[in-house]
Amino acid sequence: MYQYNFSENEYSDEDDEFYFFDPVKSVNEENDDEAKKLKDIESRMVTSITTRWTDLNDFNMIKTDDCELNKQFLKDYLQSLFNLTLKLKKNRSTTETGSLVQMKDESLEDKNNKEKAETRHFKKLQEAVYKKIESSLFKEYSKSSNPFYLNLFLIENSNDFKSNKFTSVACLIAKAFDKWVLQEENFDLVKKIDITSDIKIDAFSVATRHNLLLLDWIARPYHLNKNNEFLIPYLTYRINKFDYKDKAIVISSLELHDHFSCEEIVLPLLYQDKLNIIDKYLNKSVKQQQSFVKILDQMCDKNSSISSFIYMHPIKNVKIDKLNRKNLSKLAIRMIKMYSIDPVLCPNITNQKFFKNLRYLIYRRYIEKSISYEPWQDLILECLSQADHLIESFFNMLYEHMDLKEMDLWIDKLNLKLENLPSYIKPLIVDYRLKNENEKSQVSENDTISNKFYQLKLENTKIKLIETKKDFHEFLSEMDSLSQEKEYLFVGVDTEWKPTCVMGINIEETKKVALFQIATDERIYLIDLCVMSDNFDEIDSHLMAQKFLNNKNIIKLGYGFTHDIKMLAHSFINMHDLENFRSTVIDLAYVAEHLKKLNLPIFSKIEEIEESEQKVSNEKGLSELVKICLGKPLNKAEQISNWEKRPLRDSQINYAALDAYCLVEIFNFLQERIKEMNIEFDFFKCIGRKYKHGGASAKKEKTEKKIQTNQLCQISSNNSIQINEHKKSVKDIKLICDNMLEGLGRELRRLGIDTEILKNESDHSDVAKIARREDRYAISSGLPFNIIRNQLPEGKCIHSINGNAKQQASHILNILNIQVKLEDFFSRCFRCNTGSFTILNKEQLTSIWILEKSKQNPETINDVGNKCLVDEDLISKVDIEQLCLKTPVRPKIGLSQLFESTIKVMDTYFICDGCGQIYWEGPHWQNIKSRFSYVISNS
Numbered sequence: 001m002y003q004y005n006f007s008e009n010e011y012s013d014e015d016d017e018f019y020f021f022d023p024v025k026s027v028n029e030e031n032d033d034e035a036k037k038l039k040d041i042e043s044r045m046v047t048s049i050t051t052r053w054t055d056l057n058d059f060n061m062i063k064t065d066d067c068e069l070n071k072q073f074l075k076d077y078l079q080s081l082f083n084l085t086l087k088l089k090k091n092r093s094t095t096e097t098g099s100l101v102q103m104k105d106e107s108l109e110d111k112n113n114k115e116k117a118e119t120r121h122f123k124k125l126q127e128a129v130y131k132k133i134e135s136s137l138f139k140e141y142s143k144s145s146n147p148f149y150l151n152l153f154l155i156e157n158s159n160d161f162k163s164n165k166f167t168s169v170a171c172l173i174a175k176a177f178d179k180w181v182l183q184e185e186n187f188d189l190v191k192k193i194d195i196t197s198d199i200k201i202d203a204f205s206v207a208t209r210h211n212l213l214l215l216d217w218i219a220r221p222y223h224l225n226k227n228n229e230f231l232i233p234y235l236t237y238r239i240n241k242f243d244y245k246d247k248a249i250v251i252s253s254l255e256l257h258d259h260f261s262c263e264e265i266v267l268p269l270l271y272q273d274k275l276n277i278i279d280k281y282l283n284k285s286v287k288q289q290q291s292f293v294k295i296l297d298q299m300c301d302k303n304s305s306i307s308s309f310i311y312m313h314p315i316k317n318v319k320i321d322k323l324n325r326k327n328l329s330k331l332a333i334r335m336i337k338m339y340s341i342d343p344v345l346c347p348n349i350t351n352q353k354f355f356k357n358l359r360y361l362i363y364r365r366y367i368e369k370s371i372s373y374e375p376w377q378d379l380i381l382e383c384l385s386q387a388d389h390l391i392e393s394f395f396n397m398l399y400e401h402m403d404l405k406e407m408d409l410w411i412d413k414l415n416l417k418l419e420n421l422p423s424y425i426k427p428l429i430v431d432y433r434l435k436n437e438n439e440k441s442q443v444s445e446n447d448t449i450s451n452k453f454y455q456l457k458l459e460n461t462k463i464k465l466i467e468t469k470k471d472f473h474e475f476l477s478e479m480d481s482l483s484q485e486k487e488y489l490f491v492g493v494d495t496e497w498k499p500t501c502v503m504g505i506n507i508e509e510t511k512k513v514a515l516f517q518i519a520t521d522e523r524i525y526l527i528d529l530c531v532m533s534d535n536f537d538e539i540d541s542h543l544m545a546q547k548f549l550n551n552k553n554i555i556k557l558g559y560g561f562t563h564d565i566k567m568l569a570h571s572f573i574n575m576h577d578l579e580n581f582r583s584t585v586i587d588l589a590y591v592a593e594h595l596k597k598l599n600l601p602i603f604s605k606i607e608e609i610e611e612s613e614q615k616v617s618n619e620k621g622l623s624e625l626v627k628i629c630l631g632k633p634l635n636k637a638e639q640i641s642n643w644e645k646r647p648l649r650d651s652q653i654n655y656a657a658l659d660a661y662c663l664v665e666i667f668n669f670l671q672e673r674i675k676e677m678n679i680e681f682d683f684f685k686c687i688g689r690k691y692k693h694g695g696a697s698a699k700k701e702k703t704e705k706k707i708q709t710n711q712l713c714q715i716s717s718n719n720s721i722q723i724n725e726h727k728k729s730v731k732d733i734k735l736i737c738d739n740m741l742e743g744l745g746r747e748l749r750r751l752g753i754d755t756e757i758l759k760n761e762s763d764h765s766d767v768a769k770i771a772r773r774e775d776r777y778a779i780s781s782g783l784p785f786n787i788i789r790n791q792l793p794e795g796k797c798i799h800s801i802n803g804n805a806k807q808q809a810s811h812i813l814n815i816l817n818i819q820v821k822l823e824d825f826f827s828r829c830f831r832c833n834t835g836s837f838t839i840l841n842k843e844q845l846t847s848i849w850i851l852e853k854s855k856q857n858p859e860t861i862n863d864v865g866n867k868c869l870v871d872e873d874l875i876s877k878v879d880i881e882q883l884c885l886k887t888p889v890r891p892k893i894g895l896s897q898l899f900e901s902t903i904k905v906m907d908t909y910f911i912c913d914g915c916g917q918i919y920w921e922g923p924h925w926q927n928i929k930s931r932f933s934y935v936i937s938n939s
Contacts, residue, residue: 174217257285297346354387375641453635492663514643517660550580738780752824834914891916
């Protein structure tokens with residue numbers, strides 16, 4: 001409340017005015033106060049502290065031994081320090097000049113050795129000079145009554161204060177003081193000195209005046225990150241002219257994140273693609289971390305526009321190509337994992353993650369066909385149980401593949417009602433049930449292992465599933481006794497865990513192994529860590545490490561086992577020291593890579609089989625190694641299974657056992673081949689070596705496979721391998737062209753072939769979706785061809801040749817064995833692919849044309865309109881008022897392209913029922929034989 005401030009004594013008749021209240025400050029006065037504050041801040045930040053101390057007679061704050069320091073003495077001292085560094089630089093340049101003269105006639109190796117020797121000599125000299133400067137500064141700090149002020153004075157008055165180099169005297173002084181403060185012998189002296197707000201303001205001013213090299217060395221000893229709210233006005237003034245990177249560095253050093261919004265600092269850094277700065281900035285602020293993740297989630301919402309966020313906060317140098325939802329989603333997930341943020345804060349990204357997982361499972365099942373039905377069903381159920389809002393999306397994916405049987409099965413499995421399904425799916429399910437009401441709605445899939453896959457040679461009785469402590473200790477005893485019988489026991493090892501494709505944003509860093517497989521020549525042990533995890537204690541982990549994992553007499557054979565070792569470390573209690581375990585592992589991926597480099601026919605028997613197949617192998621990893629060593633690849637249908645679900649299926653047990661046992665067989669095969677060929681190769685030198693997946697060799701192999709694929713595409717193009725044995729008519733074939741083949745698509749339409757052309761804004765993968773949905777052959781080229789081909793059945797994707805539209809069309813006709821007849825030419829609209837036309841005669845089209853051209857003259861319109869109303873045939877075909885066809889699409893007739901001279905010559909016109917394009921039999925029809933000679937000759 002305002003207080004009244006008046007009395008009778010204060011009142012007099014002479015007063016011109018009487019005020020009942022204290023005068024209130026006007027807006028102008030408040031603005032003046034703000035301006036004064038800003039001026040004071042500016043003065044404090046710009047003015048040299050040396051000048052200010054001199055003006056305030058405060059120079060005695062840095063007196064030494066109770067005697068006031070002479071400014072000139074300090075400046076002479078700084079000059080001597082600078083001269084030391086100057087001599088160092090001159091010595092380096094003189095040495096380099098002399099060595100250049102001497103090295104003219106020397107060899108390259110001698111030159112390099114001399115340069116290295118001179119560099120070592122210079123570094124020793126540099127260290128000696130820096131040590132001398134440091135010890136000299138330590139003495140001055142110890143003598144000063146206030147070393148904190150002395151340090152600022154020395155930095156500010158150094159000759160190279162403005163220098164942006166770490167070797168400057170200013171930097172050397174700042175580093176020396178930071179080191180001096182931390183020394184134990186100076187602890188009592190430092191503790192006595194009160195670091196006031198004035199000292200902190202001056203320290204901040206010096207640290208940020210010219211560059212930010214000094215900031216960290218000054219911020220630590222002066223405690224600029226503690227009790228520093230008074231620095232906010234000075235900070236705001238200083239960073240006003242900084243770029244966003246420097247703003248983030250300063251705010252982060254002072255730990256004042258919460259006084260600035262995410263939109264002020266972090267978003268501009270994101271737009272400029274400075275992610276490393278963002279990581280450092282967010283490291284100390286939980287509030288900013290959560291705020292940033294929320295914004296990323298909003299940007300990843302499909303209903304939002306990323307550009308709208310940029311327009312809200314316009315900045316320079318925006319890397320717009322980096323700002324897409326895929327990159328932003330990856331960044332958000334990385335932030336969530338890095339800072340352990342609750343995924344609830346980002347619902348859009350979480351939902352998208354589940355959607356991608358679901359789409360991946362559909363891809364593995366319907367496109368790759370690399371997963372059997374039971375594990376696929378388990379993973380789908382797991383995914384939908386975590387995100388039930390994706391049930392409709394799941395049915396849409398099944399609809400794309402027109403798997404009505406599967407849709408019917410999942411309706412019952414999920415207890416769904418037909419009325420809750422999308423309108424376009426409901427009638428299909430009703431029809432399907434009527435047709436198949438006597439059949440059981442059950443998937444009957446034959447998952448028997450084909451002869452084309454490698455099979456386990458041991459009997460099932462040789463596979464032991466370890467689920468109790470008793471079985472576990474028996475296993476350790478068996479391993480211990482077997483290792484004592486031989487000098488070295490070679491065993492195959494592998495692990496299985498729950499796949500990430502059914503998880504959302506997993507913030508747990510310690511995913512655990514569900515099944516640990518160990519195979520000898522005669523037996524296979526499957527340790528069920530998922531069941532035993534509750535009963536496992538530290539003693540069991542110690543015994544596992546001592547008797548098996550770290551036992552150097554037991555050599556473990558793995559494949560790409562580096563990640564498995566990390567997973568095992570998380571799966572046993574206090575299992576941190578696994579370096580000894582690594583030193584007992586031979587990675588067969590590493591062995592195979594080095595054996596291939598020898599360019600010897602170690603795998604020649606299998607390579608002969610591969611050469612006869614005349615196709616690119618899709619096998620990779622361990623499956624490929626099994627194929628080239630043992631003759632057949634592994635069946636990886638159970639690879640992506642829910643390994644945490646119990647009980648394990650027989651197919652899972654068989655898969656897990658074979659994954660470990662095949663490693664022993666590969667090792668034995670390689671040993672025999674090396675012995676047969678008298679190759680000097682020591683397996684023991686490979687122990688502990690890591691296989692670098694995706695290294696130079698892997699990239700080379702990937703490039704070779706790509707070239708091989710392209711060569712095969714070219715061979716098929718040149719040889720014109722026919723997909724159809726018998727001639728096909730134009731009406732029997734439907735095509736879809738990728739958007740880079742628009743010219744080919746139009747040419748095929750002129751031949752009368754039903755050909756869709758992908759829109760420019762659509763993704764290449766949409767070609768496969770349309771092809772599957774509408775039963776079309778897909779035509780593409782280049783890299784998109786490989787993407788589309790992998791998503792379609794064999795023979796449903798055709799690679800277009802290089803050339804003009806006619807050459808490409810001729811190739812397609814040969815490939816598909818299509819016979820084009822005379823009546824097929826120009827039987828479709830080349831603009832919209834419609835295959836029907838409305839026919840009008842000259843008089844009818846003339847009436848419509850005049851009606852369109854005479855809209856400005858009402859009387860003429862009435863005369864022409866009356867004539868049109870008399871023509872019943874015209875009225876049945878054309879809407880006279882709208883000038884459009886009376887077809888379901890009701891396209892407007894394209895009269896703008898028609899000239900009066902054309903109407904006078906031609907008698908009949910064909911109007912496309914889909915787009916209203918007008919056609920007539922002009923010269924192109926008369927020259928049809930020459931125009932399509934490439935087709936007629938082939939026919």
